[in-house]
Amino acid sequence: MIDITLLGTGGGMPMVNRYLSSTLLTYKGRKILIDCGEGTQVAMRKFKTGFKSIDIICISHFHGDHIFGLPGLLSTMGNSDRTEPVTIIGPYGLKKVLSGLLLSLAYLPYDIYIIENPNEPIYIKARKSSLEFGEIDASSGSNSDIIIRSLELDHSSPCLGYSFYVNRMPKFLPEKARLNEVPKEIWKSLQRGEIIEYNGKEYFPDMVLGEERRGIKLSYITDTRPIDSIVDFISDSDLFICEGTYGDNEDLEKAIKNKHMTFEEAAELAYKGRVEELLLTHFSPSIEEPEVFKENAIRIFPNTIIGYDGMKKLLNYK
Numbered sequence: 001m002i003d004i005t006l007l008g009t010g011g012g013m014p015m016v017n018r019y020l021s022s023t024l025l026t027y028k029g030r031k032i033l034i035d036c037g038e039g040t041q042v043a044m045r046k047f048k049t050g051f052k053s054i055d056i057i058c059i060s061h062f063h064g065d066h067i068f069g070l071p072g073l074l075s076t077m078g079n080s081d082r083t084e085p086v087t088i089i090g091p092y093g094l095k096k097v098l099s100g101l102l103l104s105l106a107y108l109p110y111d112i113y114i115i116e117n118p119n120e121p122i123y124i125k126a127r128k129s130s131l132e133f134g135e136i137d138a139s140s141g142s143n144s145d146i147i148i149r150s151l152e153l154d155h156s157s158p159c160l161g162y163s164f165y166v167n168r169m170p171k172f173l174p175e176k177a178r179l180n181e182v183p184k185e186i187w188k189s190l191q192r193g194e195i196i197e198y199n200g201k202e203y204f205p206d207m208v209l210g211e212e213r214r215g216i217k218l219s220y221i222t223d224t225r226p227i228d229s230i231v232d233f234i235s236d237s238d239l240f241i242c243e244g245t246y247g248d249n250e251d252l253e254k255a256i257k258n259k260h261m262t263f264e265e266a267a268e269l270a271y272k273g274r275v276e277e278l279l280l281t282h283f284s285p286s287i288e289e290p291e292v293f294k295e296n297a298i299r300i301f302p303n304t305i306i307g308y309d310g311m312k313k314l315l316n317y318k
Helices: 040-046 070-079 094-101 138-142 174-179 185-191 229-234 249-258 261-273
Strands: 002-008 022-027 030-032 053-057 086-090 114-115 122-126 132-135 146-152 160-168 196-198 201-203 213-221 239-243 278-281 304-306 313-317
Touching: 002 040, 002 213, 022 040, 040 070, 053 070, 070 094, 086 094, 094 114, 132 213, 146 229, 146 261, 174 185, 185 196, 213 229, 229 261, 261 278
Parallel strands: 030 053, 053 086, 086 114, 213 239, 239 278, 278 304
Antiparallel strands: 002 022, 002 313, 022 030, 122 132, 122 146, 146 160, 160 213, 196 201
16 A cells, blocks of 8 residues: 655645645655655645655656755755665756755765666665665566656656556465475565575475556656656556646646646546546646636546645555
């Protein structure tokens, strides 16, 4: 399962009643943050999510409403006795932007790893104290907990969309283990997907496990025009979090000019991508009540919900 908290649902500038667009994912006690606009750590305190266990920060692009909160958050994490490394993922130019943005941070008690414009999936294994990165190959992917993929979007600056696939291990079959004469001492290790050498013999996970089972897919797309490649990228998502910068199609010309989307355009992507649920966020400061425009989305994709600051969702295996 994976816990999702919308820390903010605004775009452009922070408002009195709306923080900037940012989302926090929690898996087995560890966290992934998507975007970090001004005031993000204040939202974390307000909604009591915690921040010390953030291992990965995914940045969509370098506009201020998505990154200006980063120096403050990283500093606060350091002041809270954080020592484990933090990995920051983002589009081309990430290293250069961070070198300037973090200039004021003379010292951090942890290392920062940077992954710029990843072209291949990133495999992650959840440990007790951190989310660890594996090598990008088939063997590490088969034993990973989360697979992160990215997609280049169409915005006024380099921008990435992200998808997160939470793997589900096949069912453990004790009768299969006995049939294959697997010692009970190594059942748990094989169940976790490990290859074990025991008493001079090698044992493999498929000796105790059943068929593959579907995991959980979450997709996150913001600050872009609705390009065709998004459809395949988000396909069959259990939850599709998407920008809805403009609620009314009367603002379509503005959306095209600023390279954003309307509620209707986001709903069309959700419909074409056959997602389970659409969650709209990243609302323009001009939209005081996004719910007023909900009909523009649900007439195309009925299972649409309007995000709000502090909204929490739990995605479970089916």
